[in-house]
Amino acid sequence: MKTNRRNYIVLLLLVALFVAPGVSAYLFYNHLTWLGAAKTNKGELLSPPLLLAKLGMDAKWRLILWSPAGCDQDCMQQLDKLARIRLALGRRLYQVDSLLLLGGEAPPLTTAFADSLREQDIRVLKLSAEDQHRLPTNPELFIMNPDDYLVLAYQPTTKPADIFHDLKRLLNTKE
Secondary structure: OHHHHHHHHHHHHHHHHHHHHHHHHHHHHHOHHHHOOOOOOOOEEEEEEEEOOOOOOOOOEEEEEEEOOOOOHHHHHHHHHHHHHHHHOHHHHHHEEEEEEEOOOOOOOOHHHHHHHHHOOEEEEEOOHHHHHHOOOOOEEEEEOOOOEEEEEEOOOOOHHHHHHHHHHHHOOOO
């Protein structure tokens, strides 16, 4: 009788040993907050991502500065930040473009400023009224995927290291 009881206990322990990983995986999958680190990106994930009209450029990732009212001193500092982030990518520099998006009513850029943007390889585009209504009214930084979808948004006060971290992570993903 004792051997039957002992065998029964051993059988129950073996079943528990093999079922426990599956049950715990199921529970953690359904309750990601229990793990503590559910978010890895530093920017705000746009859900659903915003599709901008075809920009007529190569299929690359893009760092975008949205400045609806034109480019002032703060805008120039943000563009410098984007250029430095792009430069920090090293050999991956050629997989990313920098872009300044202006609103339709923005004043034209001075020739000296346009030349300095060209030297830094930053393109300038004015958005159509349709696309402009889908974007926020205040300046923001965005990361756009090669399919022309805005996927991550950042406030202008965001640290460059945070944007670099997200962009590098996106470049390392395989499609």
